[in-house]
Amino acid sequence: MRVLKITAMAALLVLAASVAFAGPTYDRVMSTKVVKAGLSNQGIPFGFINDKNEWVGFDVDMAAEIAKRLGCKLEKVVVNNNTRISFVQTNPPKVDMVLSNMTHKRVRDEKIDFSITYFFDGQKFLARKGTVKDVADLANMKIGSMQGTTSIVNAKAYLQELGNPNPQVTGYDGEVAMFEALNSGRVQAISTDSTLLLGYAAKVPGKYELVGDFISDEPYGIGLPQDDSAWRDAINFTLQDIWKDGTYKKIYDKWFGPDSDYPFPLTSKIEMWP
Known part of the structure; x- marks a missing residue:
C-alpha cells in the first residue's frame, strides 16, 4: 500500500511539472x-x-x-x-x-x-546638418521624442545634465509624427534609438545628421x-x-x-x- 501511494504521488508530481512547463x-x-x-x-x-x-x-x-x-x-x-x-x-x-x-x-x-x-542599439539625437555645433547646443533647443517610450525620459534627463533644468521635449505619437515635427521645423532635433533615426534620415539623404555620442544603451x-x-x-x-x-x-x-x-x-x- 505504501509503495502504491509513493508511486501515485510521484506520477502526480511528474504530471504537475509537465503541465507547469507547458x-x-x-x-x-x-x-x-x-x-x-x-x-x-x-x-x-x-x-x-x-x-x-x-x-x-x-x-x-x-x-x-x-x-x-x-x-x-x-x-x-x-x-x-x-x-x-x-x-x-x-x-x-x-x-x-x-x-x-x-x-x-x-x-x-x-x-x-x-x-x-x-x-x-543606443539613443542619439538627429538634427538638420550644421545646426548643432556642439552637443551643449541641444540644451536650449526644442526637442521631439515619442510618447510611451524610454527615449523621452532619457532625452529630458540628458538635457538637464547639459544645464537646462526645464528642457522643452515634446512627445509625439509614433515615428512618423516625430520626424514630421523635425522636417517642418516645429522642433530643432529629435531623439530616439539611433537606427530609427538613421531610417528616417535616409528618406531625405544629406539633410540630417546624428549628433553626439550615445546617451543610453538600448538592448x-x-x-x-x-x-x-x-x-x-x-x-x-x-x-x-x-x-x-x-x-x-x-x-x-x-x-x-x-x-x-x-x-x-x-x-x-x-x-x-x-
Whole structure:
C-alpha cells in the first residue's frame, strides 16, 4: 500500500511539472500552428511599409524566421509604442510575441516577459546638418521624442545634465509624427534609438545628421506573455539557433550591413547557452 501511494504521488508530481512547463501560449501556438507577432509599421527599418506597399523590415524578417522554425504560419499585427505591451498582457494575449524595437527595461519586465537581447542599439539625437555645433547646443533647443517610450525620459534627463533644468521635449505619437515635427521645423532635433533615426534620415539623404555620442544603451528584447517559461524557452532557443547557423547575420546585413540603406555596425553578440 505504501509503495502504491509513493508511486501515485510521484506520477502526480511528474504530471504537475509537465503541465507547469507547458504554458498556455506555448500549447496554443503549437496546437494552432499560428504565431501572432506584434510589429511596427512605422519603425524604419525594423517594421514599415515600403514604396511597394509591402510590410518589411528587420523585425518582420526575424519574426518570419522564428515562425518558420517553429513550424508555424506568421500572423502580423500592428502595434505602436502605446499598445506593444498591452497587446501581450490581455488574456488571451492579442499577440504571442512583440518585435518592435523595444528596449528590455526592468520596469517593463514587471508587466511582461522578454527574450534574450536580439538587437543592440543606443539613443542619439538627429538634427538638420550644421545646426548643432556642439552637443551643449541641444540644451536650449526644442526637442521631439515619442510618447510611451524610454527615449523621452532619457532625452529630458540628458538635457538637464547639459544645464537646462526645464528642457522643452515634446512627445509625439509614433515615428512618423516625430520626424514630421523635425522636417517642418516645429522642433530643432529629435531623439530616439539611433537606427530609427538613421531610417528616417535616409528618406531625405544629406539633410540630417546624428549628433553626439550615445546617451543610453538600448538592448532590444522580444516581448512575451508573462510566466510562460516553455514559450520563452522556445523563442530563446530559436533565436540562438538563428544566430548559430549564420541566418541572423544575413538578416542583419540585409538591413544594416555596409551596403544597405541603413549601415550600422553590429556591436555585440547575443547570449548563447551551451
